[in-house]
Amino acid sequence: MSTTLDSSLRHGAATDLDLGRMVEAERVHRRVFVDSDVFELEMDRIFGRSWIYVGHESQIPNPGDYFTTQVGRQPVVMTRHADGTIHVLENRCPHKGAIVCPERSGHTKRLVCMYHGWSFEADGSLAGVPVRSGYDNTCFDPTNRANGMKRLPRVENYRGFVFASLVADGPDLKTWAGEGMRGFDSVVDRAPEGQIEIVGDCFRTVQNSNWKIFIDNMSDGMHTSFVHYQTARAAKRTLEKFKIEHAGGLQVATLLAGEPDQMAKTDLVAHPNGHFDMAAFAPEPKGTDAEKYKAEMIARHGEAGAQAILGRNFHNAMLFPTALMQPSLQQLRVIRPLAVDKTLLEIWVFRLKGAPDSFTSRAITAANIGNSPSNLVAADDFEAYYRVHAGLKGPESDWVRLSREANRDIPVGSSLKGSSGNSEVCMRNMYQAWSQYMSVQ
Known part of the structure; x- marks a missing residue:
């Protein structure tokens, strides 16, 4: 890359020409992470058009339940209608635009706007408008149920995971996700009841850093031997000192991730559209509950079927750009960009229906150790992300x-496998996909 081109990328508002030059085969320009203009374009061209994770159907189990979040910049509410169907609506009243559901979740017979009392069914249809006579002989019909809260153009439920898009055109969810969905399949398949x-x-x-820095790190096996070294060493010494043989594999594995050369043995596979996955390295549960669980899986799927399901497991499975499933930890990380230098991360824990309660306890403990405010693992990562972002601002x-x-x-079909777990193949693939997303005007 010439000095002239480097200089031209350094300054000024981001243009489509600049975007096309910001990603190369083996390097990415700093503006991809720290330029506010680039961030604004991402919110339009990626989060405003792609399939974005909304929530899980178990968060709204009963008619009248709702859960609020965002798709890109758009506040949305996921609802369960009286007929059991799930809808994703713009969380705004069609009258003056006020947020209808300010709470994170709840239950209500009807959605009601506090500003002027307009009410809506859980499918968004208009249920009631006070003082209807005020609209006589106007262009607005308060009796037309179609004049309610707007539904998002596309919503799909994949095995309980609800995704939505703000645009009506584009590939369906399954086509777009491709092999990137196999981590989600894995965690559901591992539930004895399915x-x-x-x-x-x-x-x-x-996190005080750009959203892509977090995703970048989720396929970076190399960092664990440095960022998490002290944490891993302390955990190992504790196990040896107290002679703990079965410490609860999943949560302890989050601490031992810093062992040298461990990650190099882990499979990394990059998929089209920026998706990727990393094979699990945490040991499977042991003991009586684990044997009962395996027996349940064999009873449901047969010996060969159970072996196929249990033989495939993932530590990280990224469905770009918002959902990172961790089947081996029974966790889902959801990425919500707030600004070019601020990223909201949500960590959800799942219960495998039909699995022993100890499996759920192990998952909760793993989340507490690795992701709670007092965690011992993610704090290391957050500091690294901050330093990366701070360094790239110069x-x-x-x-x-x-x-x-x-x-x-x-090459593995349409995917790419890294030659080892230290490869940066998933990062290279992700930024190539990023460049393609950003080139669509």
């Missing part, structure tokens, strides 16, 4: 390097 459900509320943290720092194990990628 269903999972959310446990309680989530952990919510705001205009003389132009490029982020992604050359590790480049030209060693192994």
Whole structure:
């Protein structure tokens, strides 16, 4: 890359020409992470058009239940209608635009706007308008149920996971997700009853860094030997000192992730559209409950079927740009960009229906250790993300390097497998997909 081109990318408002030059085969320009103009375009061209994770159907189990979140910049409410159907609506009153549901979740017979009392059914249809006579001989018909809260153009429920898009055109969810959905399949398949459900509320943290820095790190096995080294060493010494043989595999594995060379043995696979997954490295549960669980799986799927399901497990499975499933930990991380330098992260824990209660306890403990406000693992990562973002704000720092194990990628169908768990193949693939998303005007 010439000095002239480097200089031209450094300053000024982001243009489509600039966007096309910000991602190369083995490096990404710093403006991808720190430029507010780029962020605004991302919210339009990625979060405003792609499939975005909304929530899980278990969060609204009964008619009248609702859950609020955002799709890109748009506040939305996911509802369960009287007929059992799930809808995702713009969380705004069609009268003056006021937020209708300010709470994170709740239950109500009808959705009612506090400003002027307009009410709506759970499918968004208009139920009532006070003083209807005021609209006589006007262009608005208060009796037309279609004049209610607007439904998002596309909503799909994949095995309980609800996704939505703000645009009507584009590939369906399954086509767009492709192999990127296999981590979601894995966690559902591992439930003896074939269903999972959310446990309680989530952990919510705001990271002072760009949203892509977090996703970048989710396929970065190399960092664990450095960022988490001290935490891993302390955990190992504790296990040895107290001679703990079965410490609850999943949560302890989050601490031992820093063991040298461990991650190099982990499979990394990058999929089209920016999705990727990392094979699980946490040990499977052991003991009586684990044996009962395996027996339940065999009873449901047969010996071969159970072996196929249990033989495939993932630590991270990223459905770009918002949903990171962790089947081995029974957790889902949801990414909600707030600003170019602020990212909201939600961590949800799942119960595998039909699995022993100890499996759920283990998942909750893992979340507490790795993701709670007093966690021992993610705090290391958040500091690293902050330092990356802070360093990239300087205009003389132009490029982020992604050359590790480049030209060693192994084609697997339409996907690419890294030559080892230290490869940056998923990052390279993700930013190539980012560039494609951003090129659509």
